[in-house]
Amino acid sequence: MRSAWFAPTSAFMTAPLYNTDILRLAASIPYHERLPAPMGSAEKRSPVCGSRVTVDVDVDEEGRVAAIGMLVRACALGQASSALMAANAIGRGAEDLAAARDALAAWLRGEGGVPDWPGLETLAPALPHSARHPSIRLAFEAIADAAAEARARSAVG
Template sequence: MTAPLYNTEILRLAATIPHHERLDAPMASVEKRSPVCGSRVTVDLDLDAEGRVAQLGLLVRACALGQASSSLMAAHAIGRSPEELAAARDALTGWLAGGNGPPDWPGLSLFEPALPHSARHASIRLAFEAAAEAAEAARAGRAG
């Protein structure tokens, strides 16, 4: 018997998204949308002097899986570098596509029941894609 796609932990995470308010004047803001289901996640962020995420703001309009993934990303993004966010995004994408083991990011193994449901993968990736892109844009803007 396979684990349910939507379980208590997914629903708890979906209901408790940290940093769930937009930033007033972020260094970068990126919105990602899933063409499959219409889920949308907007990530605002600021980097500190060392180039790590200092502040984060989210607007999440997604299914429970997208909300739960946003929650996990946001709970652990502060202090991460753009490279770390890009690595997490790439590892998540690879794992969902059939790669080995869940990415090295707290809690992502929770999405193992979604692996056979490729239509759900885009919403799970949204927050990580938006965060990685926003961090890179913020770094590029700081350098310019």
């Protein structure tokens, strides 16, 4: 007899982790080259799996992301999350990006609904797989830090 530990607790437990939508996103990362002289840059690494995402940004005079460059060395979930982040980050300010980062982390912990960011619901099959969460967060953590750095540099200069 199986123990309750093995029983699916939701529809997400029975959904395939790497489905077609996630794999399609993983193969479609925009801005996949680093910027030559970014105003802000951050690299984040998952100690759990070794995934790594580096994000470079330039911001406009109002502190909104105007250009993105990335180097993504991550699993399919980290790549898919990076694609979703990059496809929707242009025009957003550091505060908005930090809020998205925090909402994503809360959702992955089960402490909130799907964040208000286009496409993140695609990553729902990963919710019960907490070991995958750090990789999913990398791009959002990196762009929030890079945008804050760029904003601070542009305010000084």
